Amino acid sequence: MSKEVRVRFAPSPTGPLHIGGVRTALYNYLFARKMGGKFLLRIEDTDQNRFVPGAEDYIKESLEWLGISPDESPWKPGDSAPYRQSERKTSYMQYALDLVEAGHAYYAFDTPGELEDMRERLTAARVVQPQYNSITRTQMKNSLTLPEDEVKARLASGEPYVIRVKIPRKEEVRLNDMIRGWVMVHSSTLDDKVLMKSDGMPTYHLANIVDDHLMNITHVIRGEEWLPSAPLHVLLYKFFGWTDTMPEFAHLPLLLKPDGNGKLSKRDGDKLGFPVFPLNWENKETGEKAAGFREQGYFSDAFLxxxxxxxxxPGGEREIFSLEELVDAFSVERIGKAGTKFDIAKAKWFNEQYLREKSNAELATYVVVDATAENITILPETAEAIASLMKGRVTFPSEIWQGCKFVVIAPAEFDQDIASKKWNTDAVSLLTAYAEDLEAFNGTIFDADTAKSMLGQAAEAKEIKLGKVMQAVRLAVTGVGAGPDLMEIFAILGTEEVAKRIRFALATLEVIG
RNA sequence: GGUCGGUUCGUCUAGGGGUUAGGACGUAUCCCUUUCACGGAUAAAACACGGGUUCGAUUCCCGUACCGACUACCA
Structure with a gap:
């Protein structure tokens, strides 16, 4: 009988949640749902110096936007509360002391300056790996080298200290990563990492093991940047005697820069003009700003x-998956090993696919909002008609209004380039006749077909080939040379408005050549 | 430098001892068309290199190269 799957996403609130973190959260969510387990969120705020106000809310809002909210979190506590490491602070020291007691950790009193000296000394002596380890610790100030009474005295006097893990001199540490298979590391290449900092807070290494154990985490799905410290974590589980309940590990491939090499960073997004964060972010204190996918017009389901x-x-050829379908198709085995370059063009393509599936009514709400922002009133029916016309042609909802606002706002000026090429005597002659026909129109229904047949008849009467003057007709009514089906636009505008616009164009534009 | 990880079209990837190495994005051309798009069709485009193992390796093994992560009292 296997126990319930419990996974956690454990970001630290040091700024806006990076897109790589969002993906980690997503994979954790998908895995939990797929396995019928629980998805928890734990805030890793053990570094008081890096705390950024608002970052936690940002994480919450990002996950909510995507519809992958955790089952348990600081704002939705379950049995494993609390969900902020700063609130779990009291428990860590005891675990660290247990390790000291068992001989797997020790007190160290070295000052930052002394550590620096040690590294310099080692570097000067051409030691390949200048680190605090089984060799060098014998020359440092710690409870392994100092007499017991002196250690007690230092502790009693309130002298700052850290607790370091005592890495065994020679031991093969191995772990079976769900994505990478067996990974083996020799303990001699590991260093005596700090477990408890001098400010009384644990480091990530200690806190994450203790919390994962206490919260009954069964699988740790995290970024590849953690792979090098995974052997240390395995060792810690062993020292605590928790090997039999140690979670399985899955280290995710990194998200890379689109050009060149390296991890995707905020700078890359700024440079290439795309977001690397889910939501807009602004740090009021520092003025730091970052653009978000949501505000750029990406739909949450497309982005997801x-x-x-x-x-x-998933292995097939289908690419469009809803969240539920992703859950159904998901498996850790199908996660790749190699880093992935970030391709914004593909993101846009996904957005287009999703946009086309949206109802006209839904898209119309964007049009109304955008128009209102420009102090322009638009009828809901008009907004919907525009949405219908534009949905197959745009990537983002904001482009619907931007690309079709001439429906509501009659052109005051005309694209000069098109005018100089297409505004000829034939066009003037046809448009004059068409305007007259429109003004005389007394039918009840003026739809696209009617608009088109009337235009066709006018052209026939003047013996003008329609194809030659359509650009001019478009220019007269919309002011520009490109856009969705003109006759559909006419139908939205109505005979009166179309005639009025044609009259204005006729009066404004001069025939060239 | 050391440790660990990785390497199929430009990008994301499928595949896996014998395939015309498949798809998608992007690119190009053509078709459709009242423009621009959409859509449809077509095209160019990949197994990093060298050794093994094998009748046969892109696939398995070992090296090399290259790329990346990590190398803090940050996570």
Whole structure:
């Protein structure tokens, strides 16, 4: 009988949640749902110096936007509360002391300056790996080298100290990563990492093991940057005697820069003009700003779909998956090993696919909002008609209004380039006739077909080939040379408005050549 | 430098001892068309290199190269 799957996403609140972190959260969510388990969120705020106000809310809002909210979190506590490491502070020291007691950790009193001296000394002596380890610790100030009474005295006097793990001199440490298979590391290459800092807070290494154990975490799905410290974590589970309940590990491939090499960073997004964060972010204190996918016009479901395929794929040829379908198709085995370059063009493509599936009514709400922002009133029916016309042609909802606002705002000026090429005597002659026909129109229904047949008849009467003057007709009514089906636009505008606009164009534009 | 990880079209990837190495994005061309798009069709485009193992390796093994992560009292 296997126990319930419990996974956690454990970001630290040091700024806006990076897209790589969002993907990690997503994979954790998908795995938990797939396995019928629980997805928890734990805030790793053991570094008081790096705390950024608002970062936690940002994490919460990001996950909510994507619809992958945790089952348990600081704002939705379950049995494993609390969910902030700063609130779990009291328990860590005892675990560290247990390790000291068992001989797997020790007190160290070295000052930052002394540590620096040690590294310099080692570097000067051409030691390949200047680190605090089984060799060098014998020359440092710690409870392994100092007499017992002196250690007690230093502790009693309140002298600052840290607790370091005592890495065994020679031992093969191995772990079976779900994505990478067996990884083996020799303990001699590991260093005596600090477990408890001098400010009384634990480091990530200690806190994450203690919390994962206490919270009954069964699988640790995290970024590849953690792989090098995974052997240390395995060792800690062993020292605590928790090997039999140690979670399984899965180290996710990194998200890389689109050009060149290296981890995707905020700078890359700024440079290439795309976001690397889910939501807009602003740090009021520092003035730091970052653009978000949501505000750029990406739909949460499209963004989620895109993200899911960055480093994973279900094996078939289908690419459009809803969240539920992703859950159904997900498996850790199908996560790739190699880093993934970030391709914003693909993200846009996903957004287009999703946009086309949205109802006109839904898209119309964007049009109304955008128009209102410009102090322009638009009828809901008009907004919907515009949405219908534009949905197949745009990537973002904001482009619907931007690309079709001439429906509501009659052109005051005209694209000079098109005018100089297409505004000829034939066009003037046809448009004059068409305007007259429109003004005389007394039918009840003026739809696209009617608009078109009337235009066709006018052209026939003047013996003008329609194809030659359509650009001019478009220019007269919309002011520009490109856009969705003109006759559909006419139908929205109505005979009166179309005639009025044609009259204005006729009066404004001069025939060239 | 050391440790660990990685390497299939430009990008994301499928595949896996014998395949015309498949798809998608992007790119190009053509078709459709009242423009621009959409859509449809077509095209160019990949197994990093060298050794093994094998009748046969892109696939398995070992090296090399290259790329990356880590190397803090940060996570």
């Amino acid at each position: 779909n895109f993200l899911a395929f960055l480093g994973w794929n």
